Amino acid sequence: MSISTLFENYSEYRHIHPVDDVPHNPYKWAMAIDLDACSGCNACSVACYAENNLPVVGREKFAHGQAMHWMRIERYWDEDGREFPDQGARFLPMMCQQCEAAPCETVCPVGATNHTPDGINSQIYNRCIGSRYCSANCPYKVRYFNWWDYPTTDNVWPAEMNQQLNPDVTVRGKGVMEKCTFCIQRVTVAKNDAKTQGRLVRDGEVQTACQQACPTSAITFGNLVDPNSTVHRKWQAQQVELDKDEQTKDMAEGGSELRGYRIYEQLRPFPSVMYMERVRESAI
Amino acid sequence: MADNNNYRDTTHQSDLSISITPAKAGVGLLFAGGALTMHRILCLSALLMGLFSAVGVYAADAQQSEPVDPGIEGSAIDKSAKEKSDSGGSAFAEWESKYFASSPDNTGPAIEQPIEFPHFRHAGDHDKGGMEINCMYCHTYARRSLVAGIPPVQKCIGCHQSIESVRDKPRIKKLFEYWDAKKAIPWKKVHDLPDFVRFSHERHIQRFIFQLNRPVQEVCGYCHGDVKTMTVARRQKLLSMGFCVTCHEVKHPVTAEGGTPIGDQAYWYSMRKPIIDASGIIKAQGPNDCSVCHK
Numbered sequence: 046m047s048i049s050t051l052f053e054n055y056s057e058y059r060h061i062h063p064v065d066d067v068p069h070n071p072y073k074w075a076m077a078i079d080l081d082a083c084s085g086c087n088a089c090s091v092a093c094y095a096e097n098n099l100p101v102v103g104r105e106k107f108a109h110g111q112a113m114h115w116m117r118i119e120r121y122w123d124e125d126g127r128e129f130p131d132q133g134a135r136f137l138p139m140m141c142q143q144c145e146a147a148p149c150e151t152v153c154p155v156g157a158t159n160h161t162p163d164g165i166n167s168q169i170y171n172r173c174i175g176s177r178y179c180s181a182n183c184p185y186k187v188r189y190f191n192w193w194d195y196p197t198t199d200n201v202w203p204a205e206m207n208q209q210l211n212p213d214v215t216v217r218g219k220g221v222m223e224k225c226t227f228c229i230q231r232v233t234v235a236k237n238d239a240k241t242q243g244r245l246v247r248d249g250e251v252q253t254a255c256q257q258a259c260p261t262s263a264i265t266f267g268n269l270v271d272p273n274s275t276v277h278r279k280w281q282a283q284q285v286e287l288d289k290d291e292q293t294k295d296m297a298e299g300g301s302e303l304r305g306y307r308i309y310e311q312l313r314p315f316p317s318v319m320y321m322e323r324v325r326e327s328a329i
Numbered sequence: 330m331a332d333n334n335n336y337r338d339t340t341h342q343s344d345l346s347i348s349i350t351p352a353k354a355g356v357g358l359l360f361a362g363g364a365l366t367m368h369r370i371l372c373l374s375a376l377l378m379g380l381f382s383a384v385g386v387y388a389a390d391a392q393q394s395e396p397v398d399p400g401i402e403g404s405a406i407d408k409s410a411k412e413k414s415d416s417g418g419s420a421f422a423e424w425e426s427k428y429f430a431s432s433p434d435n436t437g438p439a440i441e442q443p444i445e446f447p448h449f450r451h452a453g454d455h456d457k458g459g460m461e462i463n464c465m466y467c468h469t470y471a472r473r474s475l476v477a478g479i480p481p482v483q484k485c486i487g488c489h490q491s492i493e494s495v496r497d498k499p500r501i502k503k504l505f506e507y508w509d510a511k512k513a514i515p516w517k518k519v520h521d522l523p524d525f526v527r528f529s530h531e532r533h534i535q536r537f538i539f540q541l542n543r544p545v546q547e548v549c550g551y552c553h554g555d556v557k558t559m560t561v562a563r564r565q566k567l568l569s570m571g572f573c574v575t576c577h578e579v580k581h582p583v584t585a586e587g588g589t590p591i592g593d594q595a596y597w598y599s600m601r602k603p604i605i606d607a608s609g610i611i612k613a614q615g616p617n618d619c620s621v622c623h624k
Binding site for chain 1: 527535619
């Protein structure tokens with residue numbers, strides 16, 4: 046949603062799923078994550094730290110829940126009676142799900158988080174006033190608040206490490222909410238190039254940092270509108286549709302054999318990330 | 330594309346209204362005082378008028394000098410700006426003069442450059458002694474990069490080594506000093522945007538110059554003002570978000586004749602559907618989504 050539509054048809058807008066009214070044309074960025082391939086190595090998380098200028102907060106602040114990992118690996122232990130060294134675990138990379146009808150967008154008092162025409166839930170840092178309402182309303186808890194002014198706080202970014210900051214991403218100040226943006230800086234560059242050359246962004250032209258770093262290629266990112274894109278084919282193969290709060294395949298008698306699912310689908314945020322369930326036994 | 334003088338026009342309009350309102354307000358107050366049974370709305374309007382006139386008087390006081398066109402003869406304005414910043418003194422005044430204080434046409438601060446580069450000589454019109462060199466001959470990255478770029482010294486020398494007539498001018502001597510010392514000229518930035526803004530020269534140049542075939546100096550002038558009349562470049566436009574939005578909110582025709590999108594690109598920039606006006610031309614807003622410009 047752009048600012049100009051914010052005041053005019055806001056309530057109406059929220060009740061209609063955007064796909065019905067305004068088609069995502071020509072882009073709808075989406076992701077597919079294969080949990081069967083995910084080994085929980087945290088490379089995606091590290092890549093995200095590097096790409097998006099995330100501060101490494103240290104042990105103490107981490108314990109206070111002030112970590113800034115936009116991409117975090119959630120860990121679920123197997124409850125099969127085995128003790129720690131032998132206990133199996135499942136991993137789930139969790140980042141902003143870029144909901145189509147995002148709960149965070151409706152509550153922002155200043156419209157700092159809003160929907161782009163290509164389906165990304167954008168966060169405008171310099172507009173944010175730090176009410177943290179969006180974070181409270183996020184069912185996935187993937188929004189992170191800057192409790193400190195990190196560039197000037199001791200031991201976060203020593204002076205010489207400023208050189209490694211990504212110039213395409215703002216270094217957020219104190220009192221600002223932030224979250225995964227699907228590496229919007231990379232998307233913008235690709236879109237600009239495509240526009241200049243008079244074409245659409247090709248499949249695989251944009252890679253998110255996490256996708257790029259994933260050693261097992263568990264993460265796929267692309268344009269869901271393009272019928273030839275990898276991500277579209279994966280969604281289609283799993284019969285997961287963007288604008289449904291319950292998939293047709295799951296309504297069938299006895300459920301579905303297919304692995305694709307979206308988290309908290311029934312809450313109707315229409316998330317843009319599809320996960321594929323793990324089939325193999327848990328890692329030990 | 331909106332008229333690039335949008336900003337100036339609005340200021341003039343507001344000047345006009347300021348000069349009229351006190352008279353109106355006086356009439357309104359008379360009415361309100363005279364009849365007790367006067368309708369409430371009239372009272373409200375009188376109050377509002379009074380308020381406007383008060384603000385108007387204040388604004389008229391604050392606005393001291395007449396708008397002056399900066400140009401070759403713009404040294405007067407340079408001087409006045411310098412005096413203004415000198416008289417300020419405090420850190421706040423300095424900060425204010427750097428970012429906000431400007432002459433009525435929003436001319437930015439005068440910036441001292443290592444060499445007083447005469448833009449009017451290089452890019453100015455022939456009849457005013459200029460060479461009419463294309464902006465993108467020197468600012469060569471504008472068409473393919475986010476930034477327009479400052480040419481390397483080599484580019485200056487490329488021409489100036491064979492222009493003997495100006496070889497003894499002090500500025501050219503300085504230029505050759507840098508060249509002989511193999512040092513880059515430490516130019517200072519004139520048009521500086523905040524770090525959270527992503528502005529792409531490439532997109533604007535590609536669209537307006539290469540797709541719509543508009544004259545180069547006109548297109549650059551939308552944001553950079555009349556650089557071809559300046560010596561050292563100065564910021565002439567406000568370059569605030571409001572300035573950008575004056576163009577981006579305007580409905581532009583997005584199709585070439587025949588109805589196909591220009592350059593085969595999608596015209597659907599925003600969540601708003603493009604509108605079709607009476608003459609059948611499809612119009613849509615420029616990209617007006619926050620994340621397009623804010624990173």
